[in-house]
Amino acid sequence: MNMARTRFLKDFPEALESGNAALFVGAGVSMGAGYPSWSNLLHEIGEELGVSSSDIHDLAALAQWSIQETGSATRVRSVIREKLGPLYPVPDSLAVIARLPVRHIWTTNYDRLIERAFEAIGRPLDLLSSPKDLSLKATPGATRLYKMHGSVDRLDDVVISTDDYELYRSKRGAYLPLLQAQLTSMSMLFVGLSLTDPNIRHVLSLIRESFTEAPPEHFAIVRPPHKDDFRSDTEYKARAAQHSLWAKDLRRYGLIAVDIDEYSEVQGLLHQIERRVARKRVWVSGSWPIEPSRGMAKAYKVAEEIGRAIGESGKSLVSGGGLVVGSAALAGFLDSLRGGGGWDIDRRLIVRPFPQALLEHANHDRQWADLRQELARISGVVVFVGGAKEINPSIVIADGVIEEARIAQASGAFLLPIGASGGAAQKITEDLFGSTLPAHGNNAARPTDDELRALSNPDADVDSLVSVAMAILKRIDKAAQ
DSSP, X not given: OHHHHHHHHHHHHHHHHTTOEEEEEOHHHHHXXXXXXXXXXXXXXXXXXXXXXXXXXXXXXXXXXXXXXXXXXXXXXXXXXXXXXXXXXXXXXXXXHHHSOOOEEEEOOOXXXXXXXXXXXXXXXXXXXXXXXXXXXXXXXXXXXXXXXXXXXXXXXXXXXXXXXXXXXXXXXXXXXXXXXXXXXXXXXXXXXXXXXXXXXXXXXXXXXXXXXSOOOEEEEEOOOOGGGSSSHHHHHHHHHHHHHHHHHXXXXXXXXXXXXXXXXXXXXXXXXXXXXHTTEEEEEEEOOSSOOHHHHXXXXXXXXXXXXXXXXXXXXXXXXXXXXXXXXHHHHHHHHHTTTTTTHHHHEEEOOOOXXXXXXXXXXXXXXXXXXXXXXXXXXXXXXXXXXXETXXXXXXXXXXXXXXXXXXXXXXXXXXXXXXXXXHHHHHHXXXXXXXXXXXXXXXXXXXXXXHHHOTTOOHHHHHHHHHHHHHHHHHHHO
């Protein structure tokens, strides 16, 4: 289990960061929100037919029998609308998924939980719940949600009965080459995978159809049966043995099972993925008055070389696009990418320009607060350079940069102040020196005291300061592996 989890926490964030990851959301996620399992969904249908849905392994057949008995799918669709219509709270696991840099999400669930998770943060989502939707032009910047078995808001076109599965290729087959292509070229994470979900067996068969040997590797977060889940030891032992064999069998499909003890661990695992992706992104925070001064020249040069080093290291740059520190970091970063043609700039440069108060009485406090929260959330490391503003005729510490340090710390980011650049960076260094924040290990949040001293050395040249900063980034990267 530990080896599988280690592989997952290392490989999947790398796939996300490189744009080569996809997700498959299964029934377990919807059940965690309060929606019924497949068996419970069709419980009333089974009672009407005189059978128990808990005793039927082929639940698609149960729906088929109801359609045959009633002469239409109206009864089955009514049950789906009744059971899946309520708007249960979006689970935390989906809230994290909505924030991940993933552009392709697949699901066989009918409910609208995924859509609502994206709506909650204003992130664009292209809903593809019918084969006809696949021909629509993609919305720029949007994640594509493939509801391959339909949606609760289009019940005339859902996959639920035996007929629907057997005729899938003729009616909804346009999904299959897309899914197979992503299973071929991407690392896919299955969340909410259920041993009893007939939809999952359908998806796994597609993998086997494409790869009879050496399939690409994917991950599945699964919960083994617990003794408390069953009424007898005999039933528990049988299901535990079945799960063990099933988890091993997943290897035939290239799936690595990542075991959890409780479903509540899913959110924690996904949050670790989110923070590991963030560690690939470095936010350069700081400011300095535009008027020429010795302090401005040093802050600009430090920011420029930090930006260049970030680009050369393969990390992504996050910037608020400030007039001195921000523009300098951007200049260095872009110069480092220019040697390779800058082809990767759309993925590795994340800029959220702060509106400047150039007009009298202009107030952008709300926008600045929102931007600081977003930049802190998506950044795993924050480098502070300078951090000063002019209040005639004096240059004082920029309280906005101090606020960014507070927000970044609350978000779990690693704080890396270049104290020798002065301003807020020097003040942040003083606050971190000797603090209780961890400086080592996977949860490191600041440099060591010796590293802080080196970064605060007023006699150190710019190259030496940048070298120390990048050595710290390498150290925390290694600790996180």
